[in-house]
Amino acid sequence: MKICAKTVFYLLIALPALFLCPSAHGQGSIFGTVTSSNLSVPDSGQILFIGYLDGTDDEIHLESCIGAGYDAGNWFDDFQNYLTESPGNPYNYHFFNIANLEAAGLSDLIPDNSFQQENIQLEIISWPPAPAGFAGEARTDSTVYLHWTASENTSYRVYRRTAPSGGSFFRIDDPAGSLLNSGVSDSFYIDSLVDNISNYDYVLIPVESGVIGAHSAILTLDSDPGLFICGDSDHSSALNLLDILYVINFLYKWGPEPDPFNSADVDGRPGLNMLDITYLIKYLYKQGPAPTCPE
Secondary structure, three states, X not given: OOOOHHHHHHHHHHHHHHHHOOOOOOOOEEEEEEEOOOOOOOOOOOEEEEEEEOOOOOEEEEOXXXXXXXXXXXXXXXXXXXXXXXOOOEEEEEEEEOOOOEEEEEEEEOOOOOEEEOOEEOEEOOOOOOOEEEEEEEOOOOOEEEEEEOOOOOEEEEEEEEEOOOOOEEXXXXXXXXXXXXXXXXXXXXXXXXXXXXXXXXXXXXXXXXXXXXXXXXXXXXXXXXXXXXXXXXXXXXXXXXXXXXXXXXXXOOOOOOOOHHHHOOEOOOOOOXXXXXXXXXXXXXXXXXXXXXX
């Protein structure tokens, strides 16, 4: 039996883990090739994947997690980096080519061996797009407010990990990880389980009619809100239309001053004027850059 050079290469990568990470079981790395429907090889950076065990997505791996990846036609992951890995447990992977919108799925049981090769053949499959405008802010009420531009008929599962761990993500909108729960059917989520000290990585996975799509870009946020939230002119611990109206009332209708004043100066330039209003509108509704206030 012939073994290709790339297979040998990935086996050599995985071998140190076999000897350095003792385990009562023999399971370890899973790897394989990825090809498009026309048999071409997707470029590095074009393939995203999501993996989870036991028929629940309470814990997931992405292609960017420690021990996982995709490089020039080859994907790999390590079962030993999951908390609940054990031979015989079911695993699932979902693969997405963000360049040509092809996808594939992989489901099986964790084998009792050290290396498992599973080659992936992508095909044309309809899947919901990742959400645009994914952003968030730490609030003074000890929460993190996440928001995005939602698509019609699409829900979103929300995952988090402490940054910069690089390990698994854990679902926070449904910590049990029920695949029957399609997630948040809105354009925001309030994470109330932060410590106001740590940085966190967040990621969203869209779900439409039971079909999941490629994950969003990873969003890293500091859960410490500082003295104020930039853009929170009305001091409500949230950025929304009311903040825009608050600044308009202050500038043009003799309304009360923003509290603190610098919270309304969002465009990174000295002075509070119509440009700050326009800047906040673009951020909230047109995927513009995040507010930047003076200290």
